[in-house]
Amino acid sequence: MRKAILALLAAGCIMPVLTPAQAQDKTVNMKVSLWVPPAHPLVPATQAWAADIEKASGGSIKMSVFPSEQLGKAFDHYDMARDGIADITYVNPGYQPGRFPIAAAGQIPFVFSEGKKGTQAFNEWYQKYAKTEMKDTKLCFAFIHAPGTLHGKKKIVLPSDLNGVKVRPAQSTIGEMVKLFGGTNVQASAPESRDAIERGVADEIAFPWGSIFLFGIDKVVKYHIDAPLYSTVFTYNINLAKYNSMSDGQKKIIDDHCTPEWAAKVTDPWVDYEAAGVAKMKALPDHEVYPLTPEQLAAWKKGVEPLHTAWSAAVKKAGGDADAIDAELKASLKKHSAGL
Template sequence: MKIAFGIALSVLGMAAGLAQAQDKPVQLKISTWVPAQHPLNPSLQAWADDIKKASGGTISSSLFPSEQLGKAFDHYDMTRDGIADLAYISPGYQPGRFPVIAGAALPFLFANGKGGTAALDEWYRQYAAKEMKDIKVCMAFVHDPGSLHSVKKVTLPTDVKGMKVRPATATVGQVITALGGTNVQASAPESRDMLERGVADAITFPWASLGLFGIDKVTKFHLDVPLYTTPYVLGMNKAKYDGMSAAQKKVIDDHCTTAWAEKIATPWADFEFGGRAKIAALSGHEMVKLTPDQLGQWKKAVAPAENQWAESVKKAGQDPAAVMNSLKQTLAKHNSGL
């Protein structure tokens, strides 16, 4: 019986291997808009390599960084239309289009990028299919908290009045407007040029990426607080996914998890976290530290942005209080809330 059982297992294993071998080869185009040296790219490549291994070599991928397949603002539509099979999407580049996930960009919510990513991914799964119905949302993640970086010193929220600011997301843009500033729209790769030409006076950006995009060359003052973070998703073209075999779909599903989101985001979170000390050490740069009273003024000043966000969520048919409470509870679960 032991011999027969062993033979049966062997036959089953051979059958599984044969079925996998019969799966049609799939080639995925993965698009990001960050530079090739950005830590997100090797993380995504390692993820794609693991997919190839798990699929028995039937799912291969090619990574296209630096906006090779299209502009940063277009990555959601590129995924929907199949220009990219998978893409790194910043929902905040599409003002008003994705109101639920925009809540994660509200100021003073996230304490870190690692647990914050796990929390965002876990939380957004209950809304993703409805809000981003044109694509398959594989996972969501955030960078380590960033801040406001400017060409002139900003200490109080009243200092923003009259300034031209490039916001990271539409949600942050609402904050800038509420403070009396003017929003200047630009993707991350375009931002240094905007600041150099004086089109913008300040920018909200994560710490280490300041150097990666050359923004440290044009901003010298840095608000030393975890002001905000930016939610992102890795989206997949639905037709590409639907065209896969059941076994291949399972491989993709096994790699579109909260655990994988945190794994992919961790090197980036470490990178951005380490950037703060590097910026602080630069000659000619000033880290603007806030007193408890000044920090309180900032928190009070940005509060109206949540009211604006709540209205947009209501229009989308969701209960903003329930959505925000769910996010905060999930952040607390992952020790990543402020």
């Protein structure tokens, strides 16, 4: 039997079984751009993700990961994916106010209770809307970090305490919150933030807990609100031309690595890292980490209500059904037990 099969193979009567990726002979090289430093948990997690893609493709998809803004500034990463400066990029939609109004729902304060469930809820909800809102790239997955808060040189307890204060916001919606409460926004990407505070350009910063240490910001701030004030939403975006140039088998491999399961694998280590920063900060003798009283928390939640109204108006202006979109997000948060 074995000799017969070998003879048929030699004669070309039986074709060997190949996977779609193995059947094509074109190698695709992809550049993955991250703007966080190599020590950030997203970098090794993304490298592992990229290595698994290369393995699954039999080596036909080769990925190189570039951290630390090597290929471009953090603010430019969506356009870098759109224009092919990089093939896959790490995007903060909130770095460009008004450009992605639907995604901004996740930027409103007091939406998410924690990062892992929040990522599952947000990614599931936003996949539908990214097809329109981010149509000039392909969304791989969307995610959030563990909720962050305000850190600074001054003890902030009530929204009114921000009046006249210079704040580096995490994203555009937090920037609107700062203006709402009488503060002044200082625009700086995460890698630029410590310098802004150290030079007195900013007094306060909205930032996740673990990254305060990663970027050295713990050296220039003292006070920290112990409350899940906000989360920032992020996306991994793929250049459409590069994706469309792939074989069907290669596309499937990329799609198989843009699932909720892979979103968790890539981002959960970061969520854990940020969450661990709370205890780390509390252990430092020269820092004050303080909770808000129920009355103070109620004042914050009441104070940010206009941000949801503004979000709804922006979505309607862009042609979306804000009420339906908001209801779907709330349903996803409830499904994943991710809301406040």
